[in-house]
Amino acid sequence: MIPTFQIILAFIGSLGFSILFNIKGRKIWYAALGGMVAWMIYLLGGLWLSSEMTQYFVSAIIVTFYSELCARIEKTPATTFLTAAIIPLVPGRALYYTMSYAINNRIVEFADYGSYTVSIAVAIAAGIMVASSLFRIFFALRSYEYRHH
Amino acid sequence: MLTKELLSYIMDIGEQMLVSGAEVNRVEDSISRICKAYDAKRVDVFTITSSIVVSLQSKNGNTLTQTRRILKYATDLDKLDRLNNLSHYICAHKPEAEYISNEIEKIGSRHKYGPNVQYLVYGVIAGTFTVFYGGDLNDAVVSAAIGMILKSVITFIQRLDKNVFIVNILCSFIVGLLGVLLVRTGIGHSFDKIAIGNIMLLIPGLALTNSIRDIISGDTIAGLLRLCEAILVALSISFGFGLVSVFVGGMFK
Numbered sequence: 594m595i596p597t598f599q600i601i602l603a604f605i606g607s608l609g610f611s612i613l614f615n616i617k618g619r620k621i622w623y624a625a626l627g628g629m630v631a632w633m634i635y636l637l638g639g640l641w642l643s644s645e646m647t648q649y650f651v652s653a654i655i656v657t658f659y660s661e662l663c664a665r666i667e668k669t670p671a672t673t674f675l676t677a678a679i680i681p682l683v684p685g686r687a688l689y690y691t692m693s694y695a696i697n698n699r700i701v702e703f704a705d706y707g708s709y710t711v712s713i714a715v716a717i718a719a720g721i722m723v724a725s726s727l728f729r730i731f732f733a734l735r736s737y738e739y740r741h742h
Numbered sequence: 743m744l745t746k747e748l749l750s751y752i753m754d755i756g757e758q759m760l761v762s763g764a765e766v767n768r769v770e771d772s773i774s775r776i777c778k779a780y781d782a783k784r785v786d787v788f789t790i791t792s793s794i795v796v797s798l799q800s801k802n803g804n805t806l807t808q809t810r811r812i813l814k815y816a817t818d819l820d821k822l823d824r825l826n827n828l829s830h831y832i833c834a835h836k837p838e839a840e841y842i843s844n845e846i847e848k849i850g851s852r853h854k855y856g857p858n859v860q861y862l863v864y865g866v867i868a869g870t871f872t873v874f875y876g877g878d879l880n881d882a883v884v885s886a887a888i889g890m891i892l893k894s895v896i897t898f899i900q901r902l903d904k905n906v907f908i909v910n911i912l913c914s915f916i917v918g919l920l921g922v923l924l925v926r927t928g929i930g931h932s933f934d935k936i937a938i939g940n941i942m943l944l945i946p947g948l949a950l951t952n953s954i955r956d957i958i959s960g961d962t963i964a965g966l967l968r969l970c971e972a973i974l975v976a977l978s979i980s981f982g983f984g985l986v987s988v989f990v991g992g993m994f995k
Contacts, residue, residue, distance in 0.1 A: 602874040609867035617820040692980035718954040
């Protein structure tokens with residue numbers, strides 16, 4: 594499929610979820626844009642990163658940074674943006690194939706796809722973890738400096 | 743001055759935050775900040791996904807303890823945002839208990855997206871992700887229709903039984919069944935794409951993200967609980983689809 598089209602779909606998907614999660618006002622657009630950014634970074638990552646897991650990892654890092662920045666601008670918890678923006682990365686397809694192989698008793702494929710699904714989830718989790726830890730440290734440092742000068 | 747009544751309102755704020763989708767760390771932090779703002783000498787807050795316990799010691803030596811049991815979650819990020827602002831306001835201005843209770847009521851009764859919008863959004867999301875993962879136009883239409891039916895099914899089942907696993911098993915069962923029927927009649931083309939589009943609606947994305955965030959902030963117990971819940975939801979979605987294959991016999995090609 595044409596990547597541009599897919600990026601637009603990621604935008605619509607995240608937009609839908611931000612309405613489902615009852616985000617209000619212009620925050621919806623921040624969240625939807627986040628979903629678009631997530632998939633864009635994922636696709637761009639495919640151009641020079643060798644493994645798919647790194648693509649998910651890098652994408653999750655960027656999206657978390659984006660959400661934390663938006664949260665600072667809009668003065669709201671970062672969860673507001675991160676939740677909807679991370680949606681295009683969620684391994685729905687992989688989860689589906691894992692389970693369909695399990696049902697069809699194709700053990701080898703099941704094990705393959707199962708570990709693939711788990712690795713995606715871990716890669717995304719690790720990305721969020723790294724980015725929000727860095728953000729925490731950064732802001733702790735800033736408020737530390739603020740207090741001591 | 744910290745009274746029983748005031749603490750109960752503070753617990754309300756914490757409870758509502760947790761229910762609407764806040765991380766455990768944020769809930770604990772908000773409650774203890776508010777209590778400190780009202781001159782508590784010592785505050786101990788313990789929150790996991792299903793319970794909040796607050797014990798505080800006021801300046802004159804009284805100890806107050808209250809707990810809340812959380813049974814149901816309903817993601818509402820706008821509510822979370824407002825509660826977050828309210829708790830900042832309380833810390834800065836220390837208003838009367840009455841003011842807090844009014845504000846909580848106001849937040850509880852504010853405008854939400856109506857059912858029509860919700861149905862539409864369910865359809866749009868299901869259709870969008872079907873195409874996103876490679877389905878064609880027919881698949882998108884079928885998927886959107888199933889997505890809207892899914893919304894009504896969720897509303898209906900939740901009235902009968904609030905158990906998350908039962909709701910998810912039944913929902914994915916109905917999605918699978920409708921998908922198979924519509925593909926066999928020739929309206930939809932690929933069952934897998936249709937199913938994936940609808941799975942995106944059921945998948946516990948928020949629980950997963952929040953569980954990781956809880957674990958990073960040091961709330962390991964809460965994070966692991968949420969993670970287990972997310973995994974169980976994923977499993978129950980698979981059970982639902984498994985059930986379909988029992989009924990129709992080998993739908994997955």
